[in-house]
Amino acid sequence: MFQQEMNSNQTGHAIVIGGSIAGMLTARVLTNHFAQVTVIERDELPDGPAFRKGAPHARHAHGLLVRGQQIMEDLFPGMTEALWAQGAIPTNMGRDLTLYIGGARVKPFEADLEITGSSRPLLENAIYSRLRQMPQVRFLTGRDVTGLCTDEANRRVTGIRLQERSKHGQAEQELAADLVVDASGRGSKLPAWLEALGYQPPAETTVDSQTSYTTRVYRRPHNALPWKVLYNMPMAPDHSRGCILIPIEGDRMLVTLIGLNGDQPPTDEAGFLAYARSLPVPGFHDAIAAAEPLTEPYGYRRAANRLRHYEKLPRYLEGVLALGDSVYALNPVYGQGMTVAALGALTLDECLRTQSADGRAGLASRFQKQLAKVNAGPWQLATGQDLQWPCAAAGHKTDPVTRMVQRYFDRVLAAMVDNGEVAQAFAQVQNMLQPPTTLFHPRIVWQVLRAKSSAHSANSAQKLTRQGDAQHRIRETSAA
Numbered sequence: 496m497f498q499q500e501m502n503s504n505q506t507g508h509a510i511v512i513g514g515s516i517a518g519m520l521t522a523r524v525l526t527n528h529f530a531q532v533t534v535i536e537r538d539e540l541p542d543g544p545a546f547r548k549g550a551p552h553a554r555h556a557h558g559l560l561v562r563g564q565q566i567m568e569d570l571f572p573g574m575t576e577a578l579w580a581q582g583a584i585p586t587n588m589g590r591d592l593t594l595y596i597g598g599a600r601v602k603p604f605e606a607d608l609e610i611t612g613s614s615r616p617l618l619e620n621a622i623y624s625r626l627r628q629m630p631q632v633r634f635l636t637g638r639d640v641t642g643l644c645t646d647e648a649n650r651r652v653t654g655i656r657l658q659e660r661s662k663h664g665q666a667e668q669e670l671a672a673d674l675v676v677d678a679s680g681r682g683s684k685l686p687a688w689l690e691a692l693g694y695q696p697p698a699e700t701t702v703d704s705q706t707s708y709t710t711r712v713y714r715r716p717h718n719a720l721p722w723k724v725l726y727n728m729p730m731a732p733d734h735s736r737g738c739i740l741i742p743i744e745g746d747r748m749l750v751t752l753i754g755l756n757g758d759q760p761p762t763d764e765a766g767f768l769a770y771a772r773s774l775p776v777p778g779f780h781d782a783i784a785a786a787e788p789l790t791e792p793y794g795y796r797r798a799a800n801r802l803r804h805y806e807k808l809p810r811y812l813e814g815v816l817a818l819g820d821s822v823y824a825l826n827p828v829y830g831q832g833m834t835v836a837a838l839g840a841l842t843l844d845e846c847l848r849t850q851s852a853d854g855r856a857g858l859a860s861r862f863q864k865q866l867a868k869v870n871a872g873p874w875q876l877a878t879g880q881d882l883q884w885p886c887a888a889a890g891h892k893t894d895p896v897t898r899m900v901q902r903y904f905d906r907v908l909a910a911m912v913d914n915g916e917v918a919q920a921f922a923q924v925q926n927m928l929q930p931p932t933t934l935f936h937p938r939i940v941w942q943v944l945r946a947k948s949s950a951h952s953a954n955s956a957q958k959l960t961r962q963g964d965a966q967h968r969i970r971e972t973s974a975a
């Protein structure tokens with residue numbers, strides 16, 4: 496369905512601000528509708544997989560959900576195999592994932608869900624290399640977009656202003672476009688640009704569970720670890736510490752320590768290991784203490800859920816849209832961001848298809864409203880959990896229905912610890928293959944509600960973990 500349509504009638508120029516995951520996937524779908532697509536990225540994009548300043552989050556574990564992988568494979572056929580050829584690791588989410596929730600080990604379950612373990616730079620580079628081969632797409636790198644240009648009536652965007660990073664202080668340039676898409680991430684300046692042009696900027700909702708990550712890359716020990724992929728999912732409101740261990744290309748593994756509710760994993764060596772020791776995953780600390788570290792521990796502290804409500808604007812500046820983290824920046828603990836970006840690109844493709852007949856009038860409003868519908872589920876999933884952290888709940892009123900849904904989801908998580916069918920149903924929802932409503936199918940509800948003992952064991956495990964955390968903190972404090 497997403498095969499590139501080589502339509503010689505295509506006209507017009509689209510600009511994408513930001514050459515990261517959302518920007519590049521957007522550029523790909525825009526080739527279905529525009530004769531030329533320009534991606535403007537402030538970093539120089541490396542030829543191979545490498546870190547760059549504009550994407551500091553790329554140092555941390557990035558799991559691509561099955562739905563996101565499917566969309567990317569449709570957009571760039573053969574991409575998954577190309578990633579495997581470069582050392583990415585096929586991973587079955589039932590067999591290969593050792594999952595703990597709130598300190599309780601989830602029994603392995605059957606899942607027809609395959610994901611690919613790789614570093615984020617490898618994934619980003621795989622998309623970049625494919626896009627660079629497309630004649631309609633050009634990259635202008637090392638350039639900052641600094642504002643928008645509009646028509647005389649100030650109703651429609653006619654292009655952008657940009658500045659070469661190496662030539663700061665020199666005059667800005669202008670680049671004309673028929674459509675501008677903002678994919679510049681959490682730090683997007685689009686609200687300020689709109690305001691400067693006399694348009695109301697979008698209201699924002701923030702749910703901040705004070706999530707932080709610290710990540711270190713290790714050499715992967717051969718056959719020595721009891722896990723292929725390990726995830727200890729933090730669980731509100733008590734179990735604030737988690738970890739992810741994923742094998743990546745180059746015989747390496749990424750070890751990410753997670754803290755919520757302000758419980759920050761340290762970035763110094765001793766602190767990193769002490770935090771790992773406090774986790775309720777048997778053998779985890781010893782395994783990483785024995786492994787060869789290949790990098791320093793890197794921290795990331797800016798991971799609140801933040802939604803900019805473009806869908807509610809009273810008046811739209813035509814010709815400019817926003818997607819990806821620029822609109823929906825989600826707590827990464829739930830691993831949804833890249834898939835949400837992919838869904839955003841897909842939504843744009845669909846909107847442009849249905850709009851082409853009437854010349855794209857009203858596109859901005861229609862797209863942002865449609866995007867809000869598509870992303871409602873992921874936002875609900877992330878914030879529903881996060882609002883149970885005391886630091887996030889402060890200042891937010893939760894209505895009784897939402898509270899009831901939250902409580903039910905907690906029971907789903909507790910039930911899946913030893914119920915394979917519930918675990919499968921949850922994995923389908925988590926991977927965005929099924930809507931959250933499927934967890935309310937009578938068969939699942941019945942199993943969730945009668946799984947009292949599992950819930951009890953998960954809670955007990957949490958309590959044990961809490962005690963362990965507390966004791967560990969006491970040990971740390973007295974050692975200091």
Ligand SMILES: Cc1cc2nc3c(=O)[nH]c(=O)nc-3n(C[C@H](O)[C@H](O)[C@H](O)COP(=O)(O)OP(=O)(O)OC[C@H]3O[C@@H](n4cnc5c(N)ncnc54)[C@H](O)[C@@H]3O)c2cc1C
Nearest residue numbers: 513515516517537549552557558640680819820827832833
């Ligand atoms: C710690 C962490 C871990 C994560 N883990 C996962 C995970 O496991 N799974 C998952 O799916 N998602 C994860 N995410 C989320 C994921 O990284 C993002 O949702 C995804 O990358 C989409 O982001 P984006 O492309 O919208 O923005 P970004 O990746 O932030 O990219 C924005 C780009 O725009 C460029 N830019 C910004 N301003 C300008 C400008 N004015 N002019 C030109 N260029 C500009 C920047 O240099 C950057 O390249 C994680 C995020 C974090 C922070």
